[in-house]
Amino acid sequence: MNLKQCDNFNYAADQYAVQYLYEKERKEFKDWISTGHLKEQLSWKERITYHYRSKPNPNQHEFFEAQAIKIYQDEKHLFALVGFRHIDDIMEKETTIQNQLKQALDETRLSNEIISAIAKSYCSIYRIDVQKDFFEEVSNDSEIHKLTGNRGCASEKLYQLCDTMVAPEYRPLIRPFLDVSTLSTRLKTEECISTEYRMCDGSWHRMIFIVKNGMSLGM
Structure with missing residues (x-):
């Protein structure tokens, strides 16, 4: 993908967002994946990623990661590879860990409140x-x-x-x-x-x- 001239990519990304993403998720996704934003970010980074939620696909996947990797850059052009993968399993693990941390925090807070009352x-x-x-x-x-x-x-x-x-x-x-x-x-x-x-x-x-x-x- 040539990020200097790629109007078709922006159009395809827009159509993807309209078809698969919830309305409140679309603008942020389109802003991130636009060729202008990718070119700006990849001009000084080798790789960028973005996590988003879509409508469930036939396999019931709804959490995805978009990743853009710089392939080549010269004074006039910047080429990048953009890929997507589902991360539902990762999100499930993170949710489990977050719930465990929240439970531990709640228990610690309760313990502190009890100790404080006694103390x-x-x-x-x-x-x-x-x-x-x-x-x-x-x-x-x-x-x-x-x-x-x-x-x-x-x-x-x-x-x-x-x-x-x-x-x-x-x-x-x-x-x-x-x-x-x-x-x-x-x-x-x-x-x-x-x-x-x-x-x-x-x-x-x-x-x-x-x-x-x-x-x-x-x-």
Whole structure:
């Protein structure tokens, strides 16, 4: 196909669109496959593709891919090969994958909403890797939980919180509770452990460790 002079091709493409494509699909298809557009695109690309939907053919195929490949180009001419193939099987796989991703996203969103609702009872939440003695702070000021970027050594962080926020008379009780090195043993037969204590401002708080892959702490 010579893309410089090919009025018959444009006419054939127009007739194809009228006969096989739904009305709302026709203009975009004709704009893409026009010799002017193909020449413009293939002047700097070797290959271009376009996906579209047609009326079902006798084999019940309705999703197609058009592909144009540059064959030869000189100062005056540009020759290209245009081909078509049905991609119903590919679209079916993509639809399945998209549905699976949507389901996973919905489940994750629901899980976050549930966690957020529960976590509103806590002023601070930390995710702790007991084996590595590492923590990551989790935001609990919105409907969707996310990591805040505050992270580091879990033991140091927990003892710091104890020594600065817990009332002095309760620190001897709380420090052993915060011992990360013994958490695995203490939680071996329990899904969670908790304790109550008084803060420096006189308010009462509850601290809880919950087993969840790594470890979670709510204060």
